[in-house]
Amino acid sequence: MKLKHTLFFLLPFIAAFYGCDMDKDISIDLPSYNPQLVVEGYLEPGKPFRIAVQESASYFDAPTPPLVPDAEVVITHNGRRIDLTYKPRLDNRTGFLYTHSSEEIMNGKPGDIYGLEVTDGKGRKVTGFTTILPSVPIDTVEWRFNDEDEALLLTSFQDDANTENYYRYMTHRDSLTHDSDREFFSSDKLNNGNVITFGSNYRYERGSNLIVTLFNIEKQYYDFLSSSDNAKDSNGNPFAQPSRIRSSVQGGLGIFTNLAYVRKTIVIK
Amino acid sequence: MRFYHLYSLFFLLLFTVPALAQNFQVRGSVRDANNGEPLIGATVAVPEIGLGTSTNEEGFYTLSLPEGEYTLQASYIGYSSFSRSTRVTGGAQQRINFTLDPAETELKEVQIEANSLRQKLNDTRMSVESLSSREAKLLPALFGEVDLVKTLQLKPGVQSGGEGTSGMYVRGGGPDQNLVLVDDAVIYNPSHLFGFFSVFNPDAVKSVDLYKGGFPAQYGGRLSSVLDVKLNEGNNERIGATGGIGLIASRLTVDGPIVKDKVNFIVSARRTYVDVFTRQINRLSEGKPDYDPIPDYYFYDLNGKLTYKVGKNDELTLSGYLGRDIFGFNDDRFKFDFNWGNTMGTLRWRHKFNNSLYATTSLYTTGYRYSINNAIDVFSAKLTSAVQDYTFKTDFDLFVKGGHSIKFGAMATRHHFTIGRLNFETGDSTQSISTGTNLAGTEFGVYASDDYQVSAQLSLNYGLRFSGFNSGGKTYTALEPRAAAKYNLSESTSLKASFASMKQYVHLVSNSGASLPTDIWYPSTEGVEPQRSQQVAVGFNKLFGRGKYMFTNEVYYKWMTNQLDFRDGANLFVNDNLQDEFLFGIGKSYGNEIYLEKIKGKTTGWLGYTLSWTYRKFDSENDLDDINEGRWFPTRYDRRHDISLVVLHQLNKRLSVTGAFVFGTGNAYSIPVARFVFQDVEGEDPSVIPIYEDRNSFRLAPYHRLDLSAVLKLKPKRGESDLTFSVYNVYNRRNPYFVYFEQVRDEERRETLGFQAKQVALFPLVPSITYNFRFK
Missing domain, CATH: 2.60.40 (Immunoglobulin-like)
Known part of the structure; x- marks a missing residue:
């Protein structure tokens, strides 16, 4: 759980202190570090x-x-x-x-x-x-509107029952030159061999131009991404335990992998 | 072999019975003069020879005295003491019953009789902190919410997990290693809202005993402490109401007789109402652009107890607790409902066979459950974890001539665990995921102990517990020896020592270091061995200042095996192979606790100082999983110095003021020592990944805080009432809650300029006011 999520839970109480400056800059002497x-x-x-x-x-x-x-x-x-x-x-x-x-x-x-x-x-x-991994085809990309004319997006694909799969999913608005609108990664542990659907909440308007990307990723890439996310979360979440980076390389840090993906562009209408 | 030890203990107990000293028994009861309720833990002392004892759960006591003339003094916190002279002879057994009046002053809560200090001096037990609701109500409280657990945190050897939280870390143990009993039933998660409030409504609680070590044999199942909470039984004279209206919550208790002197009841309720205001704010801000509605949050507690005196020798009690935290968010786009809490119900039968033998037999069920429901359009997901216990328990108290107070009994619990049960489905049933694990286990314990008053100077408490657990075909058993001794060097000085071996068969799966609602309990299984601890403690007690002050110094050493932690990045929520994420290690904690208390006069209070060290070590077969590369590391709540000073002063009959100051070494904390830039693939912005090395090698700045409160008695036409003013964190210290490193960015140029360490505090100065009332 990220800090913002934690604070979300505490919001009713923290609202009482809104305006109080509860954080401050401090200086910390770090131990010497041997770069990797x-x-x-x-x-x-x-x-x-x-x-x-x-x-x-x-x-x-x-x-x-x-x-x-x-x-x-x-x-x-x-x-x-x-x-x-x-x-x-x-x-x-x-x-x-x-x-x-x-x-x-x-x-x-x-x-x-x-x-x-x-x-x-x-x-x-x-x-x-x-x-090198094969890409996994996207079967359908669909959207549904609520009463306020906002759409959610659903991307479905077939998981291979015979292999342990890991996926990374992104949606971008308009182009890939900026950060994704939505991004996550997942294993097929809970739905091996099934049709898997990745969704969003109601966040898109009519005319939204969306780019959907589905990566079929290696386990070592999934481990690296999830451990990096955990490490980032630990920095700023008082409830998290510090997490070590699970690199895909030996002798240093980082990721060496391959990209196998399918990308689709759609317009919500 | 193990059974042999158990039998030899029983044999030993029986063998000691005929070993009569030249002592004779005096026994009786201590009760409240107003409502006839037994006073548990009241002191009956014999000042002439420095002897004393305390009453049991039925309010009964037994003293073993040599022939002679004595004064027996009965006392209880908040009540006037009562003395009686008697002559002890070798004739018929003597019965002396006491009824104590609540202290007559306007602020009777301050009236704490010094005899309890003498009783403490002479008690075989050590490492015990006792508290009444009345004491707790006088202390300053965050948001004005009186909290018994937070009051206990002011005692030496008990630490809080963090700012404002009610989690307890006792002598280096985790919050999951506390056995929390409410009217004998286990409560799994004794806190609300991330541990900021404990589940105990102060109006419903009669007394609290916290054992930090020297555990009596009747307790088992957790390693580090026993928090024994007894609920009020209700007035058996007349109907009454007690309550309070506070800043964030209100509470109401109604009690009284249904059939006078036969059946009485008590019902207590408490609810927070911040949600009433946040809903109003949301309504007023509806339609405003960029306004994010504040989610609904509230918690409530319900306690109830029905006592039926069946006859002279039998009493039936039915008590229950229901507490829930409700967190909800609901709009056109998204429905989110998160609720958690404990439910407990106990049926208890107390039977007096004769003046020497009492039995208490209980059947109880208790459970903790959290449930997260999430719905969007046709998709719905529900995640649940729960533990549910069904327990049978029987305890006997046997008083035997020669100064033996023997306890023996047995218990059995059937545990059911629901672990990470996830149901996900679409309304059109095109997709559905159902996962989760159900486990069960049976826990049992048999024990016997003897509190033996060997002489006026020496008393011993020795016992043995035989415990076991079975789950999935795997059975664990253990012998848990317990022993304590007290020796009076003089009338005002005693030495104490104790040893306790404890076993814990159920484990909390949580890597947060905090009391989160998403706690999962997990049984011991083939691959998960029970946790074990052993603790030795020695103590010195000195009464001085004509019995007004007591100085206590205790030194302890505790070592623990099969401690639980988790692999880095462990998935603890939806994982059918949860135990693959566990790591097992060892722990140790040692320290010195100094306690100086004054409980008589207009000014009372205490000064506590704890010097302690707490470490864990996880050195597994797979080096990659080791924590801190398999080396010892301090736990987050390892606190070298911990000081608490509490002063209560009665200014006049209507006004009392209280101050509490705490100082503690900063929590041990992990910070990233280094970082690297992760560029990521096309369409993702680069990010900075922190690199963590040694676990908990950094210290937050020291924690200190002063709280003040004032209780002003009002003069209503009927009943009693007061206004309690409380200021938390008087000098507005920004105590560190956590530290993080932030990127200093030039957003226009999308450039990182540098990095800055930030320290976050949680509560500034928080004033509060509470109105309390009582009608009898």
């Missing part, structure tokens, strides 16, 4: 290999993530080693800042395994693997 390598890489069929390598930093250090120019990044696949070159660039379309890339296009098929090796001058080494 942080990698982030999403392989996508038809797209070049691009990996971001940075370092974690003590919490009150400068906000710019420290880059690691002497890091060497290699993608492995079927015994081949693809060297990625250090050339930090911002992908203007996706907003992804990558540090290492190759012109080679990834064209793996579902079931193919790709490896990642990152080493640097300090002797740090990060490794990881990802298995």
Whole structure:
């Protein structure tokens, strides 16, 4: 439960103190911290290999993530080693800042395994693997209006009963250049093999232009996302226990996975 | 082998019976002169030889005295004491009954007789805090809501979980390790609204005993404390009403005889009414753009008790409790209903076989349940967890010549657990999910103990409890030895020592460190072994200032095994394999509790100081699951220093003032030491992910607070009434509730400028006023 949710429950009582300034800035001396390598890489069929390598930093250090120019990044696949070159660039379309890339296009098929090796001058080494997943088709996207002419959105798809699946679901208004309108991830533990429907509350108007994306994700990606969410929640929720990040890579932090998704654009009418 | 130990205990008890000392018995009862109710825990003392005892649940006492002339003094908090001289001889057994009048002053609550200090000095029991509603009502209270548990938090060795909460952390134990009994029945979640209020309506409660250690053998099932709450029985003389109107809640109690001296009843109700105001605010703001309606929230408690004196030797009692918290949000788009609470019902039969043997037999059912209902359009979801108990319990009190007060008895409980029951469906039945686990278990306990007054100086209390639990074909059993001793070095000085071994078969699944309504209880199973604790304590008591003051110092050491915690990111709500998320570890707690109290005169009160350490260690087979990499870490409520000063002063017959000051080392807290930037995929903004390392390695700033209250007696034409003014946090200290790190952003340029640590406080200065009344 996030802080705002907690406060929501306490609202009737906190309302009494509305206007009292109940939080203040404090200074904290943090213990010394040994930075770790942080990698982030999403392989996508038809797209070049691009990996971001940075370092974690003590919490009150400068906000710019420290880059690691002497890091060497290699993608492995079927015994081949693809060297990625250090050339930090911002992908203007996706907003992804990558540090290492190759012109080679990834064209793996579902079931193919790709490896990642990152080493640097300090002797740090990060490794990881990802298995290419198939995308899962969206069967229907539908909407329903209430009396006030507001619509909810329902996205349905068929879960594969033979595999353990994890999904990430997003809806965006108008374009992907800004944060999603709604995003969550889920396993199929409760509804394995069934039609799964992800919904929203009544939040859309007639004429809303929506982009719906359904990712079929790896367990390690799901673990990373959920542990990152828990860690974020712990910072600001007095009832939460601190949570460790479950990275998909060994020797450092971060995520190395592949993206298999289906995207649909609809207009509510 | 284990049965052998049990039998040997019984054998020992029987063996000691004929070992007569040259003592003779005096026995009798202590009752309220106005309504005839037995006074539980009243003191009957013999000042000449520094001996004393307290009355049992029926108001009876037994003293074993050598031949001679004595003065017997009976006293009880809030009542005038009564003395009687008697000569103890070897002839017929003597009976001396006392009826005590409530103290006659206008502010009789302040009248606390010093004899209870002498009784404390001479009591074999140690590590016990006793409290009456009358005491609690004099202390300042948050929002004016008198709370017995919060008053107990002012005693050494008892800590609160956080600002304003009524959770109890006793000698390093968690809030789930407290055995909370209301008229003998277990209450699973004794709090309302995230623990900000306890479930005990002060008008319904007669007395509260909190055992922090040295647990008598009749108690079992939890590791760290026993909170034994006895409810009022009702006036058997005439109909009366008691109540109060406060800032956030009102309460009303009606009691009286149905058939005079035969059947009497008491009914108490309490309800908060913040929702009445928030609904009004919502109505006035309806239609305003950007207005988010405030959700409805209220809680209520209902207590009832019916006592039927069947004959001279039998009494039947039917008591019940129902408490609910209701949180709701309902509009055209979204329906959300969240309710939780306890329900309890007890039927109890007390029987007196003869002057030496009493029995109390109870049948009770108790349960805790929460339910979250959510509906939007055709979709509806309901999440429920619950525990329901059915218990049979019988306890015997046997007074045997030679200074033996023997207790023995047995209990059996059938537990039913509903764990994370989720039902999700669509109105057109195209989709439906139903998940959850039902578990059951049977718990039992058999015990015997002897409170043996060996001599005027030495008394012993030794006992053994044999307990067990069966669930899913797996049975656990345990022997739980208990022992306590008291030795009077002089008339005003005593030494005490105790040992207690405890076992806990049901576990609270909660990783919040707070008392949340979403608590799930889970039984011991094949893979979940019972929790165990062992505690030793030694104490020193000194009475001085002509019996007005008592100084107590207790040192304790407690170690615990099979402590429960959870994997990082554990899913505790909807998970059919919940026990896969559990981690098992060990714990230890040790400390020194110093207590100085004065309970006679116009100025009374106490000063408590606790120095303590509390740690846990979770070192599992899978290193990835270890907490704090398998090293010891302090619990959140590990508090090195804890000071409380309470002063009650009676200014005149109509006005009394009270001040309470508390100081505590800041809670141990985990903060992220580092961070990294997670860019995420197209369509998601980057975010900062905090990195946590050592568990609870940071300390919040110290907690301190002063509360003041004044009770002004009014002079109504009928009955009694008063106005209680209370100010919580007088000097408006912003005590830290939690700390978080915030990004300092330039939103226009979508840029992070830096990071800032923020400290959040919960309650500023909170004044309140309560009107209390009483008609008899």
